[in-house]
Amino acid sequence: xxxxxxxxxxxxxxxxxxxxxxxxxxxxxxxxxxxxxxxxxxxxxxxxxxxxxxxxxxxxxxxxxxxxxxxxxxxxxxxxxxxxxxxxxxxxxxxxxxxxxxxxxxxxxxxxxxxxxxxxxxxxxxxxxxxxxxxxxxxxxxxxxxxxxxxxxxxxxxxxxxxxxxxxxxxxxxxxxxxxxxxxxxxxxxxxxxxxxxxxxxxxxxxxxxxxxxxxxxxxxxxxxxxxxxxxxxxxxxxxxxxxxxxxxxxxxxxxxxxxxxxxxxxxxxxxxxxxxxxxxxxxxxxxxxxxxxxxxxxxxxxxxxxxxxxxxxxxxxxxxxxxxxxxxxxxxxxxxxxxxxxxxxxxxxxxxxxxxxxxxxxxxxxxxxxxxxxxxxxxxxxxxxxxxxxxxxxxxxxxxxxxxxxxxxxxxxxxxxxxxxxxxxxxxxxxxxxxxxxxxxxxxxxxxxxxxxxxxxxxxxxxxxxxxxxxxxxxxxxxxxxxxxxxxxxx
Numbered sequence: 001x002x003x004x005x006x007x008x009x010x011x012x013x014x015x016x017x018x019x020x021x022x023x024x025x026x027x028x029x030x031x032x033x034x035x036x037x038x039x040x041x042x043x044x045x046x047x048x049x050x051x052x053x054x055x056x057x058x059x060x061x062x063x064x065x066x067x068x069x070x071x072x073x074x075x076x077x078x079x080x081x082x083x084x085x086x087x088x089x090x091x092x093x094x095x096x097x098x099x100x101x102x103x104x105x106x107x108x109x110x111x112x113x114x115x116x117x118x119x120x121x122x123x124x125x126x127x128x129x130x131x132x133x134x135x136x137x138x139x140x141x142x143x144x145x146x147x148x149x150x151x152x153x154x155x156x157x158x159x160x161x162x163x164x165x166x167x168x169x170x171x172x173x174x175x176x177x178x179x180x181x182x183x184x185x186x187x188x189x190x191x192x193x194x195x196x197x198x199x200x201x202x203x204x205x206x207x208x209x210x211x212x213x214x215x216x217x218x219x220x221x222x223x224x225x226x227x228x229x230x231x232x233x234x235x236x237x238x239x240x241x242x243x244x245x246x247x248x249x250x251x252x253x254x255x256x257x258x259x260x261x262x263x264x265x266x267x268x269x270x271x272x273x274x275x276x277x278x279x280x281x282x283x284x285x286x287x288x289x290x291x292x293x294x295x296x297x298x299x300x301x302x303x304x305x306x307x308x309x310x311x312x313x314x315x316x317x318x319x320x321x322x323x324x325x326x327x328x329x330x331x332x333x334x335x336x337x338x339x340x341x342x343x344x345x346x347x348x349x350x351x352x353x354x355x356x357x358x359x360x361x362x363x364x365x366x367x368x369x370x371x372x373x374x375x376x377x378x379x380x381x382x383x384x385x386x387x388x389x390x391x392x393x394x395x396x397x398x399x400x401x402x403x404x405x406x407x408x409x410x411x412x413x414x415x416x417x418x419x420x421x422x423x424x425x426x427x428x429x430x431x432x433x434x435x436x437x438x439x440x441x442x443x444x445x446x447x448x449x450x451x452x453x454x455x456x457x458x459x460x461x462x463x464x465x466x467x468x469x470x471x472x473x474x475x476x477x478x479x480x481x482x483x484x485x486x487x488x489x490x491x492x
Contacts, residue, residue, distance in 0.1 A: 002031065006154060007284065008215020009255045015214075016042065028168060030208045037251060038214060054180040057187035059201055063194040064145050067091060072125035073142030073184055076192070077173055079130060079151040079165075085328065085383045087128050087147060092380040097124040100379050103132040104286075104335045108369035109376055114139055120183070131165075134172040140182035144174050146191045149199055154256070164199060167206045174204065215255040218242050220278040227274055235277055236264040262287050267300040276303065279350050283343060291333070295340040299347065303354050311357035314344060315364070322368065325375040328386040334372050341365045 002011040015025070015038065025035060032048055039046045064070070067090050078084045084102055091098045099117040101110050110132065117127045118140045131151070133139060149164045165173075178187020189204075191197045218226075218239065226242055227233065233241070239257050246254055263281040272280070280300050285292050298317065302309050318337050325331040341361055348355035375382060 001027075002034070002214045003211045004215060005256045006259060007255070008253075009217035012214040012216060012252075028171075028208060030168065030210050032210075034211045034214060034251070041251075053175070055178045055185050055187060057174065057178055057189065059174075059204060060143075060188055060190040061197075063191045063197050065192070065194060067094060070094075070096065070126055071143065073140065074125075074145060075127040075129060075133065075139070075141045075143070075176065076145045076147050077129055077131065077133070078147045083147055084128050084130065085379075085386075088380055089383045089387070091126055091128070096126055097122075098126040098128050098380075099124050100376055101127065101129040101132055101137070103130055104332075104339070105132075105376065106335075106338050106365070106369040106372055107136075108366065109373045110137060112373050113376060118182075131169060131173050133176055134169075138179070138181060139176055140184060141177045141179070141187070142184040143188040143190065144177045146173075146189075146196065146200060148193075149191070149196050149203070164203060167203055167208050170200065170203045171208075213251055213253045216248060216252045217255050217257075217260075217282075218246070220275050223278055224274055234264070234268055235274065235281065236261045236268065239264065259285075259287060263296060266293060266297055270297075270300045270304045272300060272304050276351075280347075283346055285343060286339060289336045289339060291336045292339045292343065295343060299343070303351070308354050308356055309344065311360040311364075314341075314357070314361065320364070322371060324371055325382060326385065327389065328382050331372065331375045331379075331382060334368065334375065338365065338368055338372065341368065 002008050002015065004011070015023070015035070025031075027035075029050070036046045036048070067087070070076075070091070076087055078087060081102060084100060088098050088100055099113040101113050105113075113127075114137050116122050116124050118138075127133075127139065127141065149170075150162055151165050151169070153161050153163065174187075174189040176187075177189055178184045189200070191200050223235070223238055223242065226238055230238060230241070239261055243254055243257060248254060260281050263283065263285065264277070267277065267280060277300075280296065280303075283296060285296055287293055295317075299309060302313070307313075318340060322334060322337065323330075325334055341364065344355055344361050345358055345365075348358040348361070352358075
């Protein structure tokens, strides 16, 4: 985690800044040398304990090839939601039940699905999951089956890469099979497709290169000092300048700042102190989720007005109570609302006076977790309905729209102030055929513009038109006897 190109800095800060007599770290051997070296620079004592796996694990010589060959205790690992939906549906067609675990599910839902899969009395004997099973879950898995070995990742430059999983990732996932505490005392690993099997063996047999450097991020104090000399510079530009001038030794690297800059540009027009603005921009949000992004914007706006974000305000904002999901899109919208509640709780640790109702929000989040659990419990039914209504390919924005989302969302935020985002109840207008899509339709389809925003923009445009026409027809505007100049097509 400490070498993660985007969030590695948070782990570096935790390692070097925790106020504790004793800190325990768990990780692979590739991190030992770097962590030991960093701790020596701060005068700490380091004790390394190595643990060996207690149960054997073997890579099979044959691939699964067909879902007809599934056995109880199997876990199919996918790297996209659409693959999870597809595999779950195919398993149901074969008369089998499956549990589902992926990253954006709330912790309670993940635990509920894990319990369902682990329960020997439950008919659910198959698990379909992403690499989210790699941490924090105890699962009784006999065999790990890689549905694919390709996982989209973001490199240090912020560029999307489609490459095979790393040895560390493969070992972490494969190691879920045959755990000592589970009923399966031996683990097996294979692939779905025969052609991937040799690549999997090659990946697992590679030597894991030692981690060379830990991630860093400029602190609020450093940015404030920089801003003193550049008082009229935006936070996003300050970060760019700071990174350009930064020099780090071989033990560290500067993390990718794209997410921070995205948030900085999103809330740039809101009057906040530099320190507060910095904290809002370090909040871990998923910028692929328009509702989460607009919520960060709304939270910052409330803060700037010195209006505490109370429990009752938040309930109105997310339009509570929320209904059980009727399709996959509804489920994803509920997951986004859960992320918004996470954002509130994250900010409540930093601004306790302005986000005062953390305990009530936690209770609300548990209720929402239960609603999402019901949806995931019936996920194959939701998939079936979504297929019927062609709503299945919704897991994220396209690569092109992701690159445009920052500028578009910022523009809407500046022009549409105080507009409520629909969140989980967004009702999108009908989308025309591909050949005749308007700009508004495309933005709605991409999730960058909601129906409420569209109405607000239309209202503002009509108001401006009326004011413009009024100015043109007021007495005294034109001299008597003077012919009015013909209106140019682009004069508005």
